[in-house]
Amino acid sequence: MAALGLAPSVAAQSSVASAPISDVRYDVIFTAAGATRRHVTVQMRFTSASTAPVVLSLPSWTPGSYTIKNFARNVVNFSADQGGTALRWDKTDQDSWRVFPREPGAVGIRFDYRADSLTNDGSWARSDFLLFNGTNLFHYPEGSDLSFPATVTVTTEPAWKVATGMTPGGERTYTAANYHDLVDMPFFVGRFDLDSAQISGRWLRFATYPTGSVPASERRDVFQALNRIVAPQVKVFGDVPWTTYTILQIVDPAKSGGSGLEHVNSHVDILAPEMIGAPVLISLYAHEVFHVWNVKRMRPADLVPYRYDEPQPSAMLWISEGVTDYYADLSMVRGGIVNARGFYDLLTDKAVEVASLPPISLEDASLSAWIRPRDGTEYVYYPKGALAGLLLDVIIRDATDNRGSLDGVMRSLYQSTAPGGRGFTSEEWWGAVSREANGKSFDDFYARYIDGREPLPLDSVLRLAGLRVGGDEQREPRLGVTTTQDSSGFVVTQPLPGGPPLPAGLESGDVLLAVGGIGLSDALWLEKFRVRYARANDGTEVPVRIRRGAGDQTVKVRLGFVSRVDPRIVEDPRASPKARQIREGLLRGTTRP
Ligand SMILES: [Zn+2]
Numbered sequence: 001m002a003a004l005g006l007a008p009s010v011a012a013q014s015s016v017a018s019a020p021i022s023d024v025r026y027d028v029i030f031t032a033a034g035a036t037r038r039h040v041t042v043q044m045r046f047t048s049a050s051t052a053p054v055v056l057s058l059p060s061w062t063p064g065s066y067t068i069k070n071f072a073r074n075v076v077n078f079s080a081d082q083g084g085t086a087l088r089w090d091k092t093d094q095d096s097w098r099v100f101p102r103e104p105g106a107v108g109i110r111f112d113y114r115a116d117s118l119t120n121d122g123s124w125a126r127s128d129f130l131l132f133n134g135t136n137l138f139h140y141p142e143g144s145d146l147s148f149p150a151t152v153t154v155t156t157e158p159a160w161k162v163a164t165g166m167t168p169g170g171e172r173t174y175t176a177a178n179y180h181d182l183v184d185m186p187f188f189v190g191r192f193d194l195d196s197a198q199i200s201g202r203w204l205r206f207a208t209y210p211t212g213s214v215p216a217s218e219r220r221d222v223f224q225a226l227n228r229i230v231a232p233q234v235k236v237f238g239d240v241p242w243t244t245y246t247i248l249q250i251v252d253p254a255k256s257g258g259s260g261l262e263h264v265n266s267h268v269d270i271l272a273p274e275m276i277g278a279p280v281l282i283s284l285y286a287h288e289v290f291h292v293w294n295v296k297r298m299r300p301a302d303l304v305p306y307r308y309d310e311p312q313p314s315a316m317l318w319i320s321e322g323v324t325d326y327y328a329d330l331s332m333v334r335g336g337i338v339n340a341r342g343f344y345d346l347l348t349d350k351a352v353e354v355a356s357l358p359p360i361s362l363e364d365a366s367l368s369a370w371i372r373p374r375d376g377t378e379y380v381y382y383p384k385g386a387l388a389g390l391l392l393d394v395i396i397r398d399a400t401d402n403r404g405s406l407d408g409v410m411r412s413l414y415q416s417t418a419p420g421g422r423g424f425t426s427e428e429w430w431g432a433v434s435r436e437a438n439g440k441s442f443d444d445f446y447a448r449y450i451d452g453r454e455p456l457p458l459d460s461v462l463r464l465a466g467l468r469v470g471g472d473e474q475r476e477p478r479l480g481v482t483t484t485q486d487s488s489g490f491v492v493t494q495p496l497p498g499g500p501p502l503p504a505g506l507e508s509g510d511v512l513l514a515v516g517g518i519g520l521s522d523a524l525w526l527e528k529f530r531v532r533y534a535r536a537n538d539g540t541e542v543p544v545r546i547r548r549g550a551g552d553q554t555v556k557v558r559l560g561f562v563s564r565v566d567p568r569i570v571e572d573p574r575a576s577p578k579a580r581q582i583r584e585g586l587l588r589g590t591t592r593p
Helices: 216-237 279-290 317-334 340-355 362-371 383-399 406-417 426-436 443-450 458-465 525-533 577-588
Strands: 021-030 039-048 054-057 075-082 089-093 096-099 105-114 124-126 129-132 150-156 161-164 173-176 187-190 193-199 202-209 244-251 258-262 266-271 467-478 483-486 489-492 511-515 541-548 551-558 560-571
Touching: 021 187, 039 054, 075 089, 075 096, 096 105, 150 187, 161 244, 187 202, 193 216, 202 216, 216 279, 216 317, 216 406, 258 279, 266 279, 279 317, 317 340, 317 362, 317 383, 317 406, 317 577, 340 383, 340 560, 362 383, 362 443, 383 406, 383 426, 383 443, 383 458, 383 577, 406 426, 458 467, 458 560, 458 577, 467 525
Parallel strands: 021 150, 202 244, 244 266
Antiparallel strands: 021 039, 039 105, 054 096, 075 105, 089 096, 124 129, 129 187, 150 173, 161 187, 193 202, 258 266, 467 560, 483 489, 489 511, 511 541, 541 551
């Protein structure tokens, strides 16, 4: 079709390279007055060698949080100037600003950022506090190699504190060797609690907001627990790669559960109040700290270097996240936070979760992380990746009579790929696995369980480690309908052709309001329904409140039952001496010399 006479547009090209810039400095201004508006003000200053346009981009995501966030949408009041006189600017794409210098020399940009997102990868201001991620606030020259050093100065109230993993370089001034490090070191600014302890011979700082959210007795317990879980991790890799590690932790009643985001020498946790003192918090710390090695320093080559302007999918995310989760569990048992039974329960939880989800290959699940699929498999690469790590560990130990282990794979890939930061390919991963297992081939394992969708062979492999998968049979009541959820509620759908018909009393299009007296507006209705009718007889009738057309009515529906076996990982009393030794090796982090 005709283009209505429009000339081909150069400006529509998404990637316009910037003229080179140098002496890059960032100022972050956060005062009590600015905090009331939930804005943080950012100035970026640099030297331009010519009058060629400078194109400055903001990242669209934060490494570790694999989803597009478009941080540029939070920018307001953007301006550019040279010597105090405003400069002309426009945008070249949704997150790139093009500035036109009048002459060579010092150029500045300035803007406010709306800091109202309490997420690990976001920025969040309160009246006395700011969390920010560099990916949100710090522009980079489009098309540049990002190896430029940068300086950050924080201007804030004199009584307020600053905590970050960046290297101090003067009064509230911090330096980073390159842009990747710069945006990998989030900041706390304001009033918060901060203390530190020696863990594995290096300093670990614990910064918590709001003040008092982690009382003194809990802080002592946290440091003790960290001491226990970090030591087995250091043993895997043989080094402590940080000078100072900082935990940046926010507790907020609006959050449920907890989440963490890893960085090269810090991590950010956002927690519900009930997470404080809960054992699961220690396992969150264990996961995030293990990332210091696995993903921050050794990671899939697809993620090297990070590209900030587009999704960067990797089929090996299950290694970065799932294997990290396996090591979080290993850290818990090897550090004595849980006993062997507790460790098997952590693995069992993962097996139960995976068994309840649609079959999906670990590579496909890894690639799909960016779009957060809605069929339940959004995060399956964590538990299923952890179980795949467990199976690889057992198979390697079995093939080598417990002389090799997954620890050996992690250590060898870390030593061969971390120093140059080059990343490992799939061939390198499977090569390292095979070498550690005395040359055993993993082609079949890869084809069936990593590239393929076959269920993981938990029972047969775990028997090699003196474990087996038992099962608790559950009898589960079923109404016998499928529903879709929309603004009107749970709507009964038409049965599939050839499938079982709708139970008598219900029609497709009925909106379910209550089942057995339990309102469907109750988020836990399904659990309550299962508990209430678990022991009911076949054919029991339950009252179902529905909306059909304009009116509400109650109909009687006969229940059906299915039995479901939840896997449970237990010790095998008939295990051979070799299998027992492998089991001990897993639990203690040891191999035979
Ligand atoms: Zn993770």
